[in-house]
Amino acid sequence: MLSVRNLTKQFRDHTAVEDFSAEVAAGEFIALLGPSGSGKTTVLRMVAGLLQPTSGAVYLGDRNVTKTRPKDRQIGVVFQSYALFPHLTAGDNIAFSLKVRRWSKQDTARRVDELLEITQLSHRKDYYPEQMSGGERQRVALARALAFNPPLLLLDEPLSALDAKVRISLREMLKDVQRRLHVTAVMVTHDQEEALSLADRVIVMQSGQIEQIGTPEEVYHSPQTAFVSTFVGVATPIPVTAAGDGSHDVRWGDYAFPWLLTIAQKRELADGGTHIYIRPEAVKLLSAPTARHEPKGEVLFSMFLGNAVRVRVRMSDEIVLTADVMGGKAMYRPGQSVFVQLRDDRVDPKDDPRDR
Amino acid sequence: MKGWTHASQGARMSVRRRFSWDQFSAVATLIPSLILLGVFVYGFIVWTGYVSLTNWNSFIPNFSFAGLQNYINVFGTFRFQSDLRNIVVFTALFIIGCLIVGMGLALLIDQRVRAEGLFRSIFIFPMAISFVVTGVIWSWILNPGTGVNLVLKAFGWKTLPSWFLSTTIVPNITLGQIQVGIPLALLAVLIAAVWQMSGFAMAVYLAGLRGISDDIKEAARIDGAGAVRMFWSIILPQLKSTTTTIVIILSAASLKVFGLIYAMTGPGQEFVTDMPSLNMFQTTFQGDQFAQGAAIAIVLLLLLAVFIIPYLISTLRQDSSS
Numbered sequence: 001m002l003s004v005r006n007l008t009k010q011f012r013d014h015t016a017v018e019d020f021s022a023e024v025a026a027g028e029f030i031a032l033l034g035p036s037g038s039g040k041t042t043v044l045r046m047v048a049g050l051l052q053p054t055s056g057a058v059y060l061g062d063r064n065v066t067k068t069r070p071k072d073r074q075i076g077v078v079f080q081s082y083a084l085f086p087h088l089t090a091g092d093n094i095a096f097s098l099k100v101r102r103w104s105k106q107d108t109a110r111r112v113d114e115l116l117e118i119t120q121l122s123h124r125k126d127y128y129p130e131q132m133s134g135g136e137r138q139r140v141a142l143a144r145a146l147a148f149n150p151p152l153l154l155l156d157e158p159l160s161a162l163d164a165k166v167r168i169s170l171r172e173m174l175k176d177v178q179r180r181l182h183v184t185a186v187m188v189t190h191d192q193e194e195a196l197s198l199a200d201r202v203i204v205m206q207s208g209q210i211e212q213i214g215t216p217e218e219v220y221h222s223p224q225t226a227f228v229s230t231f232v233g234v235a236t237p238i239p240v241t242a243a244g245d246g247s248h249d250v251r252w253g254d255y256a257f258p259w260l261l262t263i264a265q266k267r268e269l270a271d272g273g274t275h276i277y278i279r280p281e282a283v284k285l286l287s288a289p290t291a292r293h294e295p296k297g298e299v300l301f302s303m304f305l306g307n308a309v310r311v312r313v314r315m316s317d318e319i320v321l322t323a324d325v326m327g328g329k330a331m332y333r334p335g336q337s338v339f340v341q342l343r344d345d346r347v348d349p350k351d352d353p354r355d356r
Numbered sequence: 357m358k359g360w361t362h363a364s365q366g367a368r369m370s371v372r373r374r375f376s377w378d379q380f381s382a383v384a385t386l387i388p389s390l391i392l393l394g395v396f397v398y399g400f401i402v403w404t405g406y407v408s409l410t411n412w413n414s415f416i417p418n419f420s421f422a423g424l425q426n427y428i429n430v431f432g433t434f435r436f437q438s439d440l441r442n443i444v445v446f447t448a449l450f451i452i453g454c455l456i457v458g459m460g461l462a463l464l465i466d467q468r469v470r471a472e473g474l475f476r477s478i479f480i481f482p483m484a485i486s487f488v489v490t491g492v493i494w495s496w497i498l499n500p501g502t503g504v505n506l507v508l509k510a511f512g513w514k515t516l517p518s519w520f521l522s523t524t525i526v527p528n529i530t531l532g533q534i535q536v537g538i539p540l541a542l543l544a545v546l547i548a549a550v551w552q553m554s555g556f557a558m559a560v561y562l563a564g565l566r567g568i569s570d571d572i573k574e575a576a577r578i579d580g581a582g583a584v585r586m587f588w589s590i591i592l593p594q595l596k597s598t599t600t601t602i603v604i605i606l607s608a609a610s611l612k613v614f615g616l617i618y619a620m621t622g623p624g625q626e627f628v629t630d631m632p633s634l635n636m637f638q639t640t641f642q643g644d645q646f647a648q649g650a651a652i653a654i655v656l657l658l659l660l661a662v663f664i665i666p667y668l669i670s671t672l673r674q675d676s677s678s
Contacts, residue, residue, distance in 0.1 A: 050574050071580035083571035087593040096589070097579035144579070 001026040001184050002047065002152055007056035009042050009208075016042040017208045020056070026151070029178055029185045031199035033192060033219075035231065039208035040188045044154050047186065049073050060152065071100075076145030076183075080157040082137040084129040090140045091116065091125040097148045115143035118177055135166035142174070146181065153178070155187040159194060171198060192232045196220060204228050222262060223277060235277035236321050242269050250276065252342075254293045259344050283323035284341040285311060285332070294339040297321065302332040313338060401657065408650035415644050426651040434533045436652065438627035439635050443659070445538050446546065446631070447610040453550035454606055455599065458557025463587075465558070466565045476562070480555035487552065491619030494548035495520070520544035520621045523628055539628035545620055552616075553609065557602050564598035565591070604667040611660050632656045 002024040009017040017039040024030050032040040045051040047058055049070035057066045065073050084093050091112050098108040116122045119139040129137055138158060145153055158174070159167045175198055178185050189195050195202050196216040204211040204219060204227075212224045223229035226237065243249035243256040250259045250269065259276055261269060268274035286294060297313040300320065308324040311332050315321055321340060332338070411422045430436050461479050465472055482490065497503045498519040505516045522540040529536045568591060576590045614633040617623075623630035623638075632652055640649025 048578060050577070070574075070577045071582075075578065077575065077578045079571045079575060081569065081571045083569065083575040085572060085576070085590060085594075087596070096576070096581075100580040100585060144575075148580075 001028070001061065002186070003059040004043070004047065005057045005059065007043065007046055007053050007058070009039070009046060009051065010054040015208055017046070017053075020205075020208075020210060022203055022210070022213065024184060024186060026184055027182050029175070029198060029200045030187070031195035031202045032186065032188045032205060033190070033195040033202050033232070034205035034211075035190055037207075038205040040190075040205050041156055042208075043205075044156055044186065044188045048075055048077050048154050074148070074150050074152070076148070076150035076153045078138070078141050078145045078153070078155045078158045080161055082129070082134075082141045082161075084137055084140055084144070086129050089126050089128055090121060090132065090136075090143075093129070093140055094144045094147050097144065101148055103148075111147060115147060118146075118180070119143045119173070133166075134162050135170055138162065138170060139173070142177065146177070146183065151184060153183045153185045155185060157188055157190070160189070160191065167194075174198065196232070202232075204232065206231070224262065224264070226275075226277075229277035233279060234322050235279050236319065237275040237277050238315075238319055238321075239273055240269070240276050241273045253295055255295050255342075257292065257342050257344075259342070278321060278342060280310065280322045280324035281326070282343055283313075283321055284343055285313070285323055285325060286339040286341055289339045290341070292341075294341050296337055296339050299332040299334055299336040299338060301334050304331065311338075313340060315340070404650045404653050407647055408654050410647050412646040413644075413648055417646075422647065426647045427655070430648055430651050430655070435623075435627050435630060435635055436632070437532055437534045439630050439632045441534060441536055442539065442542060442628070442630060443611060443632055446542055446549075446613065447607055449538070449542075449546050450549050450553070450610045451603055451606050453546060454554045454557040455602060457550055457554035458602070459561050461554065461558040462561035462565055465562055476559065479558050482552045483556050485552065487613070487615035488619040490548050490552045491616045491621075494544070494551070495620045498544045498547070520624070520629060523625050525628065539624075541621065541624055541628045545617060545629055548620060549610075549613070549616060553606060557606070560598055560602050561595065564595045568594050600667070600670075604663055607663045608660060611656065611663070632659075 004020060004022045004024075007017055007020040008015065020039070020043055022030075032043060034040045042051065046053045049065070049068060053066065057064055059065065060073060060075075085096065088096065094112045094115055095108050098111060103111070112125075113122070116125055119142060121136060121139055121143065124132055124136055124140070127136075129140070132140070138161075142158070155174075159170055162170060171194060187195075187198065196219070199216060201213060202216055202219045203213045206227050212219055212228045214222070214224075219228060219232055223232060223235070229235040229237070238252055240250040240252050240259070243251045245256070248258055248260070249256045250261070261274070261276070265274045265276065289296070295315060297315045300312040300314050302309055302311040305324070308326045309331060311323045311325060313321045313323055323340065408426055409422060409424070411418045411420045411425075413426075465475055465479075469475065499505075500516065500518045500521055503519075505519075508516055517540075520541045522544075524540045525535045525537040526540065527537045572590065572594075573586065576586050581590065612633060613631055614637070617629055617631050617634055618637075621629040623634055633656065636649050636652040636656065639645045639652060643649075
């Protein structure tokens, strides 16, 4: 559906995007995830045709659209700032692209009503943007972007200007609308939760380059670079060596425990040692060690998160682990001694394609 | 709760206090300008209104009541009827000219040209020149015998325009004592006036254009709008309040126009370039028809009010809503 090949964008002396390639299948929802300045919006703007790449190409199906004007690419775009036309009502905003495309009056009216219904905005048809809330404006922007039935929808941080509650309800609507209309979507976001919850596949970017492309599960549980492991969710790197008993276990000090390693990590392990990234939910806190000799740590502080208690545990001068005790009521005292058990409750090893 | 009680007591105390240096100094600084405005603006408006209803039409003051006789006399003259035609034609064409030229320049400069500041200064600079100077310069340039006509002649033009000396009125419909239409001599004056004030329209439009976010323009491009559609459907509607502001300010400048006409053409043959302000000045101070001059002044004030009052109402409404 969309194929981006070796896209590079140079602004004077700085490279915003370098050699970016990705394939997007029809109906897929892709999230471009990265911190600000990672080049994700630049990629989106080049796909939309609002920016010319320095080199590389954009294909829509078999058509090379790199030099095609935005309006001839048949792409819908939702902007972070909504970018609604302030002098037009919600209905007229949605109808604008249809008028430009010379749809008949009846077809336009029918399509506008249909989109207002999908976005649950029928009662706001004659409102001006300034009379609507942020969430409503963004829904109008979504409806406007979808108006002329574009096969591809681009979303530039569509939810980040909204408050938390609206963001979550709009997130669900977005996913629902995207699925119902079978539109291919590419969304730029810096919010990892948004990316993981909405996307079929996530492209993690940093400094203009792709760090990893994968399903949300892969990106979260099997980060391929140190950046991904720390940017997507919370993770603490710890150094491990081979357990040396022929098993899949790794050893951290005296503590040997089973852990599924990537191929790269296995290679490094064979060379002496590697790092693994421990997520808060992989840590279990014990008051006394078992026969496996769990390492001892000291509680720095704990905080109540609602569904869990997050505890920061100092293991050594360099390593401070974060542990989420689910449903935990007991608050841990600073200075208290605990023993940490590490559990690999990520994907079932049988499901991990890289282990086959 | 306790803090709240304290705060409201404090507020009540300050209300009860009889004398505040803060308020006193605020009022004291306003008083001189209030007095000056009161006497020299509003006082004289009232005085002019009063004089226009008297028989003071000679060198010797005569305050006997004349009713609306001065107004009837004024409206009955060929000269004043010409003035009304001229001021309407001049104001309409002046505003349209400034809006079109100003918008054109603003759109060009908004393309992020090099040396943008230089061009902006060049276009806005005529505004700094006095209307009298503009009038003199353009009366030289458009002088039928020695000005731009020499250039046109060199290019082989046969019928050279007589510019501000023309007495032709197009389309020339007889109404009352005068011919209604566009006096061609006014077009020469309009060239000078538009040259002087379109830079102002450009500056205001440029600020308005910069206020339209790039996102909105990009959204319109994505939706398929070309340059022409973008201008008429997206940009121009968003500059509505900008346009209103320019129209109000230019119409005030236009209705009061005096120096430019006085220096460039004067009333002109058959009053083709005469204006109410010029008529008022000559009637009052050269003809000593003080009451009649006052009547012209009041008509001019009412004409201005037609433009200014809606503007004041809309600004007041905006202020109270925000």
